[in-house]
Amino acid sequence: MRSEPVAATRIAHLIERLEYHNYRYYVLDDPEIGDSEYDLMMRELQALEAANPHLVRRDSPSNRIGGAPSPGFRPLRHAAPMLSLNNALNLEEFAEFDRRVATRLGVTDVRYSAETKLDGLAISLRYEAGELVSAATRGDGETGEDVTANVKTIRAVPLRLRLVPAPSVMEVRGEIYLDHAGFEKLNEQQRASGLKPFANPRNAAAGSLRQLDPQMTATRPLTIYCYALGPSDGLSIPDSHFDCLKLLGTAGFRVSPETRQLNGLQAAVEYYIALSERRDRLGYEIDGVVYKVDSLAQQALLGFVAKAPRWAIAYKFPPAERPTRVLGIDVQVGRTGALTPVARLEPVVVGGVTITNATLHNADELARKDVRIGDIVMVRRAGDVIPEILRVVLAARPPQAIPFVMPDTIPEQAREQLVQGIIHFASRRALDIDGLGDKWVELFVCLGLISDAADLYGLKEEQLSALERLGEKSAQNLIAAIAASKTTTLARFLYALGIPEVGEATARMLASHFGELETLMAADTALLETVPDVGPIVASRIYEFFRTPARIALIARLREHGVWWPEEPTGASTPRPLAGWTIVLTGTLATLSREEAGELLRTLGAKIAGSVSLKTRLVIVGEEAGSKAEKARALGVPRLDEAGLHALLKEPLAIARIVAEHQRGD
Numbered sequence: 001m002r003s004e005p006v007a008a009t010r011i012a013h014l015i016e017r018l019e020y021h022n023y024r025y026y027v028l029d030d031p032e033i034g035d036s037e038y039d040l041m042m043r044e045l046q047a048l049e050a051a052n053p054h055l056v057r058r059d060s061p062s063n064r065i066g067g068a069p070s071p072g073f074r075p076l077r078h079a080a081p082m083l084s085l086n087n088a089l090n091l092e093e094f095a096e097f098d099r100r101v102a103t104r105l106g107v108t109d110v111r112y113s114a115e116t117k118l119d120g121l122a123i124s125l126r127y128e129a130g131e132l133v134s135a136a137t138r139g140d141g142e143t144g145e146d147v148t149a150n151v152k153t154i155r156a157v158p159l160r161l162r163l164v165p166a167p168s169v170m171e172v173r174g175e176i177y178l179d180h181a182g183f184e185k186l187n188e189q190q191r192a193s194g195l196k197p198f199a200n201p202r203n204a205a206a207g208s209l210r211q212l213d214p215q216m217t218a219t220r221p222l223t224i225y226c227y228a229l230g231p232s233d234g235l236s237i238p239d240s241h242f243d244c245l246k247l248l249g250t251a252g253f254r255v256s257p258e259t260r261q262l263n264g265l266q267a268a269v270e271y272y273i274a275l276s277e278r279r280d281r282l283g284y285e286i287d288g289v290v291y292k293v294d295s296l297a298q299q300a301l302l303g304f305v306a307k308a309p310r311w312a313i314a315y316k317f318p319p320a321e322r323p324t325r326v327l328g329i330d331v332q333v334g335r336t337g338a339l340t341p342v343a344r345l346e347p348v349v350v351g352g353v354t355i356t357n358a359t360l361h362n363a364d365e366l367a368r369k370d371v372r373i374g375d376i377v378m379v380r381r382a383g384d385v386i387p388e389i390l391r392v393v394l395a396a397r398p399p400q401a402i403p404f405v406m407p408d409t410i411p412e413q414a415r416e417q418l419v420q421g422i423i424h425f426a427s428r429r430a431l432d433i434d435g436l437g438d439k440w441v442e443l444f445v446c447l448g449l450i451s452d453a454a455d456l457y458g459l460k461e462e463q464l465s466a467l468e469r470l471g472e473k474s475a476q477n478l479i480a481a482i483a484a485s486k487t488t489t490l491a492r493f494l495y496a497l498g499i500p501e502v503g504e505a506t507a508r509m510l511a512s513h514f515g516e517l518e519t520l521m522a523a524d525t526a527l528l529e530t531v532p533d534v535g536p537i538v539a540s541r542i543y544e545f546f547r548t549p550a551r552i553a554l555i556a557r558l559r560e561h562g563v564w565w566p567e568e569p570t571g572a573s574t575p576r577p578l579a580g581w582t583i584v585l586t587g588t589l590a591t592l593s594r595e596e597a598g599e600l601l602r603t604l605g606a607k608i609a610g611s612v613s614l615k616t617r618l619v620i621v622g623e624e625a626g627s628k629a630e631k632a633r634a635l636g637v638p639r640l641d642e643a644g645l646h647a648l649l650k651e652p653l654a655i656a657r658i659v660a661e662h663q664r665g666d
């Protein structure tokens, strides 16, 4: 056993060495030693720490392996707000930005620092006396979530600054992301454990960082590029942004090697073109170029508009398109009986995501695009997630390719599935529709009277009594039984939906845990896993189920038909679907007054505000809307028109989710 001062010195030495080699490996990508040598040092450190618990330092790299799981993330207020960026979607908009800046500054050529726009998750890292003390997500820009324990597991994040002397405070902002290799590796892990693969690197990064258990985050190949210096104290700040980034490099952070200092519009545009050509070879996802006025003095002169600086812009790339071959066309049957053609594709990587199939929406769309088996097609990720076929490369069409003919009837096997789904829905332990035997369900489906469970509630007595095998009395009884089934319990309803992996017992558990369907539908997998008996697989099935538009539509129709249940008694308070939403109404609505609309939104939990600000989550835009709509556009706040408002009132959760998605897409 070592004497204590010796142990402390050795610990300090090991920490210093381990962090140095970590830096060589994860930041410089230039390791000096092999894994086994690193592991030996790490084990020695862990052994010393185990023997001397009071000598364990907070900045010890043994911490990276993952601390204790937490019940949630605490809010953390940023020392200075985390801003967002205005976008330029084309050259005109970018040139317009450059002209505005040049005019305001009174210069001909503006000097920019040009950087990659990474597609990940913004993070603010705070170092006090050189030590990493906290890490927070962007949140609403003012307050984020404290994800310190998780961020500590990211090897490219220094636990201690490599600056001597260390400044008393230094905040660093950057983007946490997964490169393509890391993304593929993670999805392999997901598939191997029977979990759903992530749709894209950004979702995967967000999901990984928001794991409640840091041990989980530690297994995810996350990394970071830092792009800005935040509020600092005791640090001599350089004159230019470019030099700030250099300083970050010296301090031990990963900074994008693509960063350049450029003079004037022409050089800026050339950089954009060059980078867009190399985009696919970078090995990680970028969605544009960020230009920042390089001189900090000039930045200060330009200042901010609302939540974005006047001195920076994100000049976005158009969404990536790739060619691939159509291997086959499958026809899928939705719960509603609708037929959807889906093209099976030779796997192709588009914007870092491997695409193996793409929807063709419906028969009309398929005919319009005239997609044939064997064709080379251009695919794109629409809304950057759902793959879509843009067009056929006709020049490459194989001579033998023949037009695809959609079947106009539901294939045998699919109809059987549909029938079974409805039989399950009506069964005794589900909605318990007395007298609706299997044979009747089959017959009704065959005759086209129903194609899903909600259609049952639209059946008319006359339709049924007209059937040869069902007399007037039985028809009456059946209609009455269907009507009676409308009053049920949440547990029965959940069971009836036929969510994969959710039997009666799980349905009861979910009902009593969440109390309200809306809350359950909104729950993410982490929250679902807090329910007894719900593990990662069941959680992801439930999550998936409630994110499928056809399921959401079916649920909405069932409720419209009057299927309901008394509130489930739970301990937890039950938030309303728009709780936490600040909405602004502007312009004239045709179907209701602004007051009425406001009242309806309030009953859903929304707060109505009179003016558009950073806190605004959504603006409802009526006819002849003026400056508020304009401001919302400038701030990038999502807007809905009157039809959208009605959709929101009708299906608040589904629409709110789409709106939130839109907002996250910046």
Ligand code: IVH
Pocket (backbone or CB within 6 Å): 082, 083, 084, 085, 086, 115, 116, 117, 118, 119, 120, 121, 122, 123, 138, 174, 175, 227, 228, 290, 309, 312, 314, 666
């Ligand atoms: S600077 C003052 N630089 O884009 C400007 N942001 O749309 C603050 N982002 O929340 C951001 N790459 O998550 C900056 N090189 C880069 C960036 C970058 C990606 C993200 C960041 C920010 C969002 C704004």
